[in-house]
Amino acid sequence: MGRVGSGSGELMDLIRTEGQRMTAAQPSETTVGNMVRRVLKIIREEYGRLHGRSEESDQQESLHKLLTSGGLSEDFSTPYPLLRANVIEAINELLIELEGTTDNIAMQALEHIHSNEVIMTIGYSRTVEAFLKEAARKRKFQVIVAECAPFCQGHEMAVRLSKENIETTVMSDAAIFAVMSRVNKVIIGTKTILANGALIAVSGTHTLALAAKHHSTPLIVCAPMFKLSPQDNKMVPVFLTLLYSRLIQFPNEEDSFHKFVSPQEVLPFTEGEILAKINVHCPVFDYVPPELITLFISNIGGNAPSYIYRLMSELYHPDDYEL
Amino acid sequence: MAERAAPGGAGPEAAAPVPAGAQVPELSREEKLQLRKEKKQQKKKKKSEKGPGAEPPEPGTPSEPGQPQAVHPTSLPALADGPGGTEKPAGGKSKAELRAERRAKQEAERAQKQAKKAEQSQAATPAKPRLTPTEPQSVVKRLPEHVQVDDPAAQKKLAKKLERQQVPLRQDYGTKVNLFSHLHQYSRKKPLTQQMSIPSTVIHPAVVRLGLQYSQGIINGSNARCIALLEVFKQLIRDYSTPPNDELSRDLVAKLKPHISFLNQCRPLSASMGNAIKFLKKEISCLPDTLREEEAKEKLQDTIDKYLREKILLAAEAISKSAFEKINNNDVILVYGCSSLVNRTLCDAHVEKGRAFRVIVVDSRPRLEGRDTLRRLVRKGIHCTYVMINAISYVLPEVTKVLLGAHALLANGSVMSRVGTSQIALVSKAYNVPVLVCCETYKFCERVQTDSFVSNELDDPDDLIVLRKGQAQLSGWAENKSLRLLNLVYDVTPPDLVDMVITDLGMIPCTSVPVVLRVKNVDQ
Numbered sequence: 001m002g003r004v005g006s007g008s009g010e011l012m013d014l015i016r017t018e019g020q021r022m023t024a025a026q027p028s029e030t031t032v033g034n035m036v037r038r039v040l041k042i043i044r045e046e047y048g049r050l051h052g053r054s055e056e057s058d059q060q061e062s063l064h065k066l067l068t069s070g071g072l073s074e075d076f077s078t079p080y081p082l083l084r085a086n087v088i089e090a091i092n093e094l095l096i097e098l099e100g101t102t103d104n105i106a107m108q109a110l111e112h113i114h115s116n117e118v119i120m121t122i123g124y125s126r127t128v129e130a131f132l133k134e135a136a137r138k139r140k141f142q143v144i145v146a147e148c149a150p151f152c153q154g155h156e157m158a159v160r161l162s163k164e165n166i167e168t169t170v171m172s173d174a175a176i177f178a179v180m181s182r183v184n185k186v187i188i189g190t191k192t193i194l195a196n197g198a199l200i201a202v203s204g205t206h207t208l209a210l211a212a213k214h215h216s217t218p219l220i221v222c223a224p225m226f227k228l229s230p231q232d233n234k235m236v237p238v239f240l241t242l243l244y245s246r247l248i249q250f251p252n253e254e255d256s257f258h259k260f261v262s263p264q265e266v267l268p269f270t271e272g273e274i275l276a277k278i279n280v281h282c283p284v285f286d287y288v289p290p291e292l293i294t295l296f297i298s299n300i301g302g303n304a305p306s307y308i309y310r311l312m313s314e315l316y317h318p319d320d321y322e323l
Numbered sequence: 324m325a326e327r328a329a330p331g332g333a334g335p336e337a338a339a340p341v342p343a344g345a346q347v348p349e350l351s352r353e354e355k356l357q358l359r360k361e362k363k364q365q366k367k368k369k370k371s372e373k374g375p376g377a378e379p380p381e382p383g384t385p386s387e388p389g390q391p392q393a394v395h396p397t398s399l400p401a402l403a404d405g406p407g408g409t410e411k412p413a414g415g416k417s418k419a420e421l422r423a424e425r426r427a428k429q430e431a432e433r434a435q436k437q438a439k440k441a442e443q444s445q446a447a448t449p450a451k452p453r454l455t456p457t458e459p460q461s462v463v464k465r466l467p468e469h470v471q472v473d474d475p476a477a478q479k480k481l482a483k484k485l486e487r488q489q490v491p492l493r494q495d496y497g498t499k500v501n502l503f504s505h506l507h508q509y510s511r512k513k514p515l516t517q518q519m520s521i522p523s524t525v526i527h528p529a530v531v532r533l534g535l536q537y538s539q540g541i542i543n544g545s546n547a548r549c550i551a552l553l554e555v556f557k558q559l560i561r562d563y564s565t566p567p568n569d570e571l572s573r574d575l576v577a578k579l580k581p582h583i584s585f586l587n588q589c590r591p592l593s594a595s596m597g598n599a600i601k602f603l604k605k606e607i608s609c610l611p612d613t614l615r616e617e618e619a620k621e622k623l624q625d626t627i628d629k630y631l632r633e634k635i636l637l638a639a640e641a642i643s644k645s646a647f648e649k650i651n652n653n654d655v656i657l658v659y660g661c662s663s664l665v666n667r668t669l670c671d672a673h674v675e676k677g678r679a680f681r682v683i684v685v686d687s688r689p690r691l692e693g694r695d696t697l698r699r700l701v702r703k704g705i706h707c708t709y710v711m712i713n714a715i716s717y718v719l720p721e722v723t724k725v726l727l728g729a730h731a732l733l734a735n736g737s738v739m740s741r742v743g744t745s746q747i748a749l750v751s752k753a754y755n756v757p758v759l760v761c762c763e764t765y766k767f768c769e770r771v772q773t774d775s776f777v778s779n780e781l782d783d784p785d786d787l788i789v790l791r792k793g794q795a796q797l798s799g800w801a802e803n804k805s806l807r808l809l810n811l812v813y814d815v816t817p818p819d820l821v822d823m824v825i826t827d828l829g830m831i832p833c834t835s836v837p838v839v840l841r842v843k844n845v846d847q
Contacts, residue, residue, distance in 0.1 A: 155796035162805035171809040174687035174743030178775040178814035204713030279708040283717045
């Protein structure tokens with residue numbers, strides 16, 4: 001963490017550079033960037049506390065302040081020797097919080113699952129696995145798992161759930177709409193939660209969400225808050241409220257979240273000559289718009305998709321949205 | 324039944340002389356038994372005359388113990404020989420005469436009834452115009468057996484029927500998902516032929532081969548299965564010879580029944596096959612009695628050829644021409660799985676008419692039929708993209724239309740097709756992409772269905788097991804009581820997700836299917 005006694009401004013720049021390097025290595029792993037932003041926010045908070053400012057004021061800059069001060073009000077140049085220890089302590093707290101997220105989510109399971117339910121899920125999510133296992137300790141229900149070709153992570157999920165004596169059925173992705181009419185709830189995990197409440201989840205989730213909407217089946221997303229990511233890659237309405245004086249920047253590149261893997265998973269090389277004459281795509285992720293989602297269950301409780309943007313403002317500082 | 328063929332060795336009634344001396348004690352016992360049978364049959368005939376007795380009166384008479392099974396004389400798989408026959412009790416000529424008398428009486432009564440009906444209808448026609456061509460007497464249809472697997476009474480009845488016809492009963496495999504416990508689930512590794520003696524004396528070998536091809540998935544697709552079925556029936560008719568004192572129109576239908584049961588046990592009949600069989604049975608029973616056997620067989624084969632040509636081959640041409648009008652230059656067309664009709668349409672449009680378009684082929688596990696489509700299209704030089712069904716949200720923004728095939732079109736406008744079709748229609752609707760279904764009219768069904776559960780087919784669940792990174796996660800599923808595998812074959816697309824159906828009669832909306840059915844019934 002650099003030289004002792006240096007200003008926190010330099011510290012933040014250091015962390016920011018390292019964060020940029022890490023996110024550039026694997027852009028689809030958004031949690032890396034999220035954690036960097038959390039740490040930056042911790043530094044800001046600790047600095048603010050030591051600087052003598054109270055917590056409530058200047059959580060966000062008021063319009064009046066902006067007009068009167070004209071420019072960046074936060075300097076971060078004053079060195080505080082206690083800053084380092086405080087920040088490390090806060091990061092330890094963050095670590096403890098992260099380790100407890102799965103249990104926090106699983107504890108809410110009994111509030112959402114009743115007996116004799118038929119629950120559908122897709123692919124393999126550790127959060128959903130813990131959620132369902134916790135509910136299975138007290139309630140009896142059935143689970144249908146869509147296998148999520150071509151990687152078939154659903155198979156592993158089904159085997160693990162069935163070991164807990166949950167009656168599990170594995171089926172192909174093509175049968176999602178066919179059996180949806182008998183499903184009571186759809187519970188899924190996700191890779192990333194976007195600021196508008198949308199999801200970037202495993203490929204096939206959009207179909208699942210559309211089928212659930214068609215049958216008016218609630219779609220519940222179990223995801224911890226560290227997956228909430230301020231970058232958004234689809235057309236998103238730009239938020240401008242009286243409280244925020246900064247526009248939240250969303251790069252408007254479509255489909256920039258897409259990640260592809262070797263098409264060998266879809267069409268193996270053994271297929272021979274036709275491979276040269278065709279295109280094969282194997283996208284890993286899907287975008288699910290917020291209208292299709294009913295509820296987010298995270299370690300801080302249940303939320304509607306329309307509330308996600310507020311949660312984000314509590315986790316990250318607007319200056320850090322762009323790393 | 325072999326037992327009935329045995330008495331008196333009269334099964335091969337053609338020429339086997341009855342050694343009178345050796346058979347005298349058997350005959351007297353026989354005579355008593357046959358008198359009993361006659362009485363029973365008379366009672367049944369009286370009942371059947373009252374009701375729409377389509378079935379020949381064939382009570383499940385208790386098997387006669389001690390009668391030797393005379394299977395060996397029938398070494399030829401010719402249909403004339405008895406063991407598969409059902410309502411022909413064996414016996415001397417006196418039996419045949421009695422039966423002929425009874426039949427004459429039946430026909431006389433039938434003629435009387437029809438005359439009465441004609442009078443009544445003539446009196447009634449000025450009163451009300453002819454509303455329906457066929458009376459709705461078949462409104463309450465008998466539920467097919469293959470959706471009653473959870474009903475032990477129905478299964479017992481089926482077992483008895485199969486035993487009578489000497490067709491083996493196929494056993495279900497693996498624990499079924501609760502929602503589908505009313506359907507059969509077979510394993511491909513245990514084909515029906517393992518329970519039969521080969522060469523089979525009851526089932527024609529061509530039918531045995533066809534049944535194996537169905538159950539192993541070698542012949543797939545409703546058109547292919549129907550064409551194969553009709554070709555095999557042509558062969559059956561060629562090899563058939565009417566037994567003496569019997570009529571082709573009645574006997575041939577009876578001979579076909581065990582074969583149809585066998586094929587049903589190998590793999591449940593598709594809607595196209597069901598319609599073809601109905602048509603064939605009707606043609607056979609409408610044969611005039613005046614024709615000689617050779618002429619009748621010729622006529623039947625010609626009718627089958629005509630059906631194949633008109634309903635399947637020419638219909639495909641007509642559909643291809645209609646659909647071509649909907650394909651524009653620079654179109655991006657999405658297809659799913661392998662439909663012979665859609666493939667033909669695309670190939671015609673590209674090769675003969677030279678339209679420039681791209682195709683996106685969507686495929687799904689475990690059948691992976693899209694790879695066949697891919698090969699066929701690529702061979703014709705069409706530019707293709709290939710994705711799995713979970714990636715349709717990624718490709719749909721650039722798609723201009725979706726072309727789907729159908730297994731059957733139901734009377735409420737729903738489309739029954741390969742599982743996954745309804746999903747594609749749903750997501751296409753969300754992206755506002757038009758969905759076109761291509762289907763010949765011979766696949767139209769009078770059934771109605773609203774979901775994919777009540778009438779479906781369960782394929783071998785072991786197909787879902789896949790080897791990834793050297794490990795098959797699901798390989799131990801049979802021992803795990805909590806784990807079930809579901810391999811559905813069909814699903815039902817609701818009519819509001821389909822924009823248009825292209826048939827050989829033109830382009831119609833989904834909801835016009837009952838109109839077409841009614842027009843077809845009027846024609847016939």
